[in-house]
Each structure stands twice: as C-alpha cells, then as structure tokens.
Amino acid sequence: MTTTVATQIRIDKEVKKEANELFDDLGLDMSSAVNIFLRQCIMHDGLPFEVERPKYSxxxxxxxxxxxxxxxxxxxxxxxxxxxxxxxxxxxx
Structure with missing residues (x-):
C-alpha cells in the first residue's frame, strides 16, 4: 500500500502559473507532475535532464x-x- 505525505515547496508565481497551464494541457495536476519528475530522478539516479547555463548573448x-x-x-x-x-x-x- 502506498502512503503519501504532504510536501510544501516555494515556486515563483509565474513559473507555477505557466507550469499549471502546461500540466492542464497534458491532463496532469501539479502533484502528479512532481511525482513523475521525482520518479524519473530516482530511475536516472540523478536529474533526468542536463542542467547547464544557456549560452545566449x-x-x-x-x-x-x-x-x-x-x-x-x-x-x-x-x-x-x-x-x-x-x-x-x-x-x-
């Protein structure tokens, strides 16, 4: 049986708005999207994407x-x- 716990995080207001719009289009809520992200981190034993500074002027x-x-x-x-x-x-x- 899966046991869930509440977690509180701070997110930039505009980032949260844009993310919620994206997740809504994908049929997800914020909680589901965060759970997918966390599971991908576990599966990859790290972040599931590269993190780098943009090389824009x-x-x-x-x-x-x-x-x-x-x-x-x-x-x-x-x-x-x-x-x-x-x-x-x-x-x-």
Whole structure:
C-alpha cells in the first residue's frame, strides 16, 4: 500500500502559473507532475535532464524577454492566419 505525505515547496508565481497551464494541457495536476519528475530522478539516479547555463548573448536574452512580454500583452493584436496579418500590415500603408 502506498502512503503519501504532504510536501510544501516555494515556486515563483509565474513559473507555477505557466507550469499549471502546461500540466492542464497534458491532463496532469501539479502533484502528479512532481511525482513523475521525482520518479524519473530516482530511475536516472540523478536529474533526468542536463542542467547547464544557456549560452545566449545579453542581447539575445533581452530580445527573448521582450518577446515574452509582447506575447502576454493583451493590447498587442494577434492574427489567426497570414492573410489576416497581411491585411493588417497593408492597412498601415
């Protein structure tokens, strides 16, 4: 019989939000995802992936951060097709 125990961890608010959205899409909850991660750590006798510092330049990291902010800005228009994007671009002429 499996015995479970409650565990409390601190997670960055935005990381938790994004992780919950991902897990929801995968049909998982946070607890199930953490359990999968922990079991994979045990099976691999370590982390189940490489941990390394990204090798991006400061300008690339800045551009990535700017893109993330733009993608979450509700005032930035979105398009469902190239035709919609092209029409919006042509309106600006």
């Amino acid at each position: 400061a300008s690339t990291l800045s551009a990535m951060e700017e893109a993330k902010k733009i993608s979450r800005d509700p005032n930035v228009p979105g398009y469902n097709s190239m035709a919609e994007l092209k029409a919006a671009l042509l309106e600006g002429d």
